[in-house]
Amino acid sequence: MPLATGQLIQNPPPDQTILSSRQYRLWEDMLENRTGVRIKVQREEYVRTEIAKRMAECGWADADSYFREVLETLNGPREWSILLDRLLVKDTRFFRHQPSHDYVRDRIATRAAADPAQTFNIWSAGCASGEESYSLALDASEGFTMAGQADNYYIVGTDVSGDAIATARKGIYSSSRIDNLSLPLKQKYFSVVNEQRQQIIKPVRQRVAFLILNLLEQQEQYHHQMDLIFCQNVLIYFKQWRRRDIVNIFEACLKPGGCLIIGPGELTDWESENMTRIDRSGIQAYEKVMV
Template structure:
């Protein structure tokens, strides 16, 4: 009897997702996150859902779906599910051409056009476990450290995954990740915790604040006007027709002469009347003109 019960449980733990069920989950994900799951990604979605359902004791897609709509309890489980379905792969200094554009071309021009006591405010979208945000902090700190009076900066880093943000706030990374950070940055940016981990130094940690924000709602988030927006490898998860809307919302957050940096190929056909393309062929970046962007 024990074996039969075990077999029944095992069978029930692997529900079949037919096309109608798949479409229902696709609509939920798109409405809540904006992320599109195309038909060819059905196995990925099904596997991710099954994994989380096993952890929570669910055996039916429909019942699990209904629980996600159940008030505060459903909201907590939704946050956990999004973390399961979100890709967190990232690296320090992931795209050097974009960072070089910020440091060597945009930043000197920006500094020349603002008062000496003006602080720089940046946004890292889809920051995952913090590597991108801390990379920006390293680059900006090194570039601004030689100015008198001292130039200050702050970075708001956002993601939809609370567990990823918790890791980002700790700023602890395995020692093998140190190879991703160029040697000329390491002395002033990291401290060894033990033989297996290093940590971003407090000076840089204080410059970065993390917040759980969905890109769909970025324009409604309490963000001040920004000088720099770094949004790479995020738009690829959204439908092409929606990417323009999201970029328009980000453009409205930019200060005059602010810079929007995207991942190469993410939205190469997008245009905006108050933004002009800048940088070389290896980058995809837009500079905000001095004209006012209507809300």
């Protein structure tokens, strides 16, 4: 139990020695078992500090008891989701890997020209606070415009972090986060909220849904028949065997002819008889063979 009222630690300085090596390993393993994410050595100090801070906030002095609270009690899932929001790396930005986005736009333009009545469905897996999913929406809108067609696409962005998904749903970003976008893109797809913030316009937001989803727990039936799955800077935190498992699930979620795009170099030892590597320089993408 936390300390009784009156015994609460009043803002103690975060002390990374609060966790012994054994206790730190328990947290490290829990994070990996539950999310697949392996903490890099360089982040150990940060993770220790965040756990110590959270313990202090809740009044826990004993690290073993706090661990048991998260692992075994009814309050555990709530506490875990708060910790998770703090421990995961959620760095992201608009059009993070431009060559991949150029390919998405061109691919959608080609499909829209050939078959404008067919909705193009995209899954942005591990989307953090939404910048990746909205970048894909802009790719799609531009693709349909290039083809001379009205928008006909939907995107689902998923992430294990509840905080990230809540931010993504709002679609509001500080102006500095969209500095790298061209003026025409900004003018076409963002509305000014105030001097510091801009929001993705409603017609685009209405095409993008966000869900909390743990890639280790996903059920294929929720995300099947996708035309395109985009997953970048997520697999790199996982062990190789887990990367292969997740990519196998992505394959099952694609339509025949659908496309998977991951970050270049994020998976080196995977192949499948149902997927062919797309020959475009600078990107790592696969197409599911037609049956």
